[in-house]
Amino acid sequence: MVFGFGKKKPTAKRNDEGDESDDDDGDDDGDLVNFQGAMNGKSVDLVAQGKLVQVALLPAKRWISSGLERRAEMIRLDVKGENAHTTLSIDGMPYGGSRMPRQQASYIIQMMKFLAGLDAKIKGRHQAGGIKSEYLGAKFELSVEVIPHAEGTERLTIRVRNLKQKLDTPAELGFTESLRQSIRDLTAHRRGLIVVCGPPGSGTTTTVYGLLRGIDVYLYSIYSIVNTGSRELLNVKTFEANDGDNYETSCLRMMREEADVIFVPPLKDAETTQQFMSVADRICIVSEMTAKDSAHAIAQLVALSGNSKLASEVIDAVFSQKLVRLLCPECREAFRPSPKLLSKVALPPETKVLYRKPVPVVDEKTGEEEPPCEKCSGTGFFGRVAMLEAILVSDAMRVLIAMNATAAQIKELSRSEGGLTFHKDGLRLVAEGKTSLEELQRVFRVWFRGPFVEAF
Ligand SMILES: [Zn+2]
Numbered sequence: 001m002v003f004g005f006g007k008k009k010p011t012a013k014r015n016d017e018g019d020e021s022d023d024d025d026g027d028d029d030g031d032l033v034n035f036q037g038a039m040n041g042k043s044v045d046l047v048a049q050g051k052l053v054q055v056a057l058l059p060a061k062r063w064i065s066s067g068l069e070r071r072a073e074m075i076r077l078d079v080k081g082e083n084a085h086t087t088l089s090i091d092g093m094p095y096g097g098s099r100m101p102r103q104q105a106s107y108i109i110q111m112m113k114f115l116a117g118l119d120a121k122i123k124g125r126h127q128a129g130g131i132k133s134e135y136l137g138a139k140f141e142l143s144v145e146v147i148p149h150a151e152g153t154e155r156l157t158i159r160v161r162n163l164k165q166k167l168d169t170p171a172e173l174g175f176t177e178s179l180r181q182s183i184r185d186l187t188a189h190r191r192g193l194i195v196v197c198g199p200p201g202s203g204t205t206t207t208v209y210g211l212l213r214g215i216d217v218y219l220y221s222i223y224s225i226v227n228t229g230s231r232e233l234l235n236v237k238t239f240e241a242n243d244g245d246n247y248e249t250s251c252l253r254m255m256r257e258e259a260d261v262i263f264v265p266p267l268k269d270a271e272t273t274q275q276f277m278s279v280a281d282r283i284c285i286v287s288e289m290t291a292k293d294s295a296h297a298i299a300q301l302v303a304l305s306g307n308s309k310l311a312s313e314v315i316d317a318v319f320s321q322k323l324v325r326l327l328c329p330e331c332r333e334a335f336r337p338s339p340k341l342l343s344k345v346a347l348p349p350e351t352k353v354l355y356r357k358p359v360p361v362v363d364e365k366t367g368e369e370e371p372p373c374e375k376c377s378g379t380g381f382f383g384r385v386a387m388l389e390a391i392l393v394s395d396a397m398r399v400l401i402a403m404n405a406t407a408a409q410i411k412e413l414s415r416s417e418g419g420l421t422f423h424k425d426g427l428r429l430v431a432e433g434k435t436s437l438e439e440l441q442r443v444f445r446v447w448f449r450g451p452f453v454e455a456f
Contacts, residue, residue, distance in 0.1 A: 031136070033065045035115050035131050035132075035133055037132050040117045049120075056110060059100075059107065060112060060115075063108055066086075071091075071382075075087075077109065077157075079105050079106070083099055084105030086098050091379070091381055093381075113127060115131050123154060140161060141160075143161070145157045174385040186284070187215045192316030193277065193315050194284065194286045195317070196286075196318075198290070199290065203323050203386060211319070212236065220260035221259050222236045224262070226264065255283050264286070264287045270305075274307075277314050281314055284316075295407040295408070298410050313398065319389070320389040321388050324386075324443050327434065327439075328381055332380070333356050333357070334354070345430075348431075356436040358380060400413055426444070427440075
């Protein structure tokens with residue numbers, strides 16, 4: 001499916017680059033991406049590559065711009081037979097993009113390698129780099145990866161990072177006020193281990209940064225021993241470890257400098273987990289880890305620590321998340337849910353209105369679909385938000401953890417204590433009109449088994 005491809009935005013026309021003579025589709029070059037240098041610092045001499053630039057720069061710009069216009073976080077070019085096709089990932093979902101002849105794809109791949117400071121002449125070998133870019137006034141980092149693919153072809157993958165996009169504070173991340181209060185209460189103890197977990201690629205890092213931004217930096221002194229890259233953490237002091245120091249001694253030195261909270265690297269192995277747990281009775285440690293859900297994360301932490309008593313004393317909270325797409329605010333469609341539907345999905349019976357993705361409108365005369373929504377290009381969604389699950393460790397939970405409880409037992413107690421579950425948080429997003437029941441059904445295929453959609 002191709003939605004709104006090649007759609008233009010009304011911006012000032014600029015003809016300072018490229019050759020428009022073959023511009024038969026009316027694209028305005030001023031709307032195209034500007035490439036601003038390789039991220040590896042290698043100088044990129046366009047003049048020396050005159051021939052390649054002539055055949056490939058403008059098509060490469062158009063190809064990337066089409067993906068950026070549709071807010072793709074990933075743009076991929078695959079060659080198959082005599083043609084090449086584009087796949088875009090938008091809000092985590094795959095969509096088809098433009099197609100082009102094999103030769104043109106090969107020029108674009110060469111051009112992207114060259115712009116990323118890679119060796120454009122070498123083919124059939126894994127190469128990776130990045131390009132600093134600007135599109136419609138926003139700065140982007142495009143990471144470029146070329147891998148050898150079937151039948152001697154190459155696959156080009158561009159991963160997009162919008163440097164302007166802010167998903168920073170707990171409010172922007174959609175944390176509820178009560179959850180934000182819980183984070184403030186937890187850090188007020190100046191002790192304990194707080195962990196954010198999720199499957200790989202689920203945006204855990206964004207949530208852990210959001211959590212850190214929820215801590216009052218005027219009351220607490222926050223240190224980090226994580227290389228935060230280009231993600232800014234204001235008022236957080238980055239700690240430089242001494243040679244020969246391990247994590248435990250580094251933490252002790254930060255405590256002497258009166259740190260209240262320390263942001264540490266992901267908990268992956270027994271050694272680092274034990275070092276951080278050994279100090280977490282005297283300082284608040286914030287970290288992330290890979291785990292299916294919060295209950296599994298606690299069971300994993302106990303196993304890594306090799307000491308269920310210590311684990312039960314220091315683990316204070318585990319947050320887990322799943323990403324769900326937000327309905328496009330421009331085209332979402334309101335409907336009145338039936339009492340049957342409300343009772344089936346456990347929403348309050350007084351709920352008056354819910355929202356869903358609109359059905360495409362067909363023109364009665366021509367039988368054609370009307371143009372898709374400009375904001376979301378007809379996908380019906382715009383951006384994603386994290387649904388959260390939280391286990392705030394109670395005294396009863398500490399007793400259970402100390403007994404080497406299973407993830408299932410931990411989950412059961414948390415539910416009986418009324419802890420925040422994905423189910424509750426997801427339904428809150430539905431009730432607030434931020435997402436649809438169908439989207440929750442997609443994310444939780446197992447949870448919502450059954451044809452509830454027909455119950456409208
Ligand atoms: Zn829309």
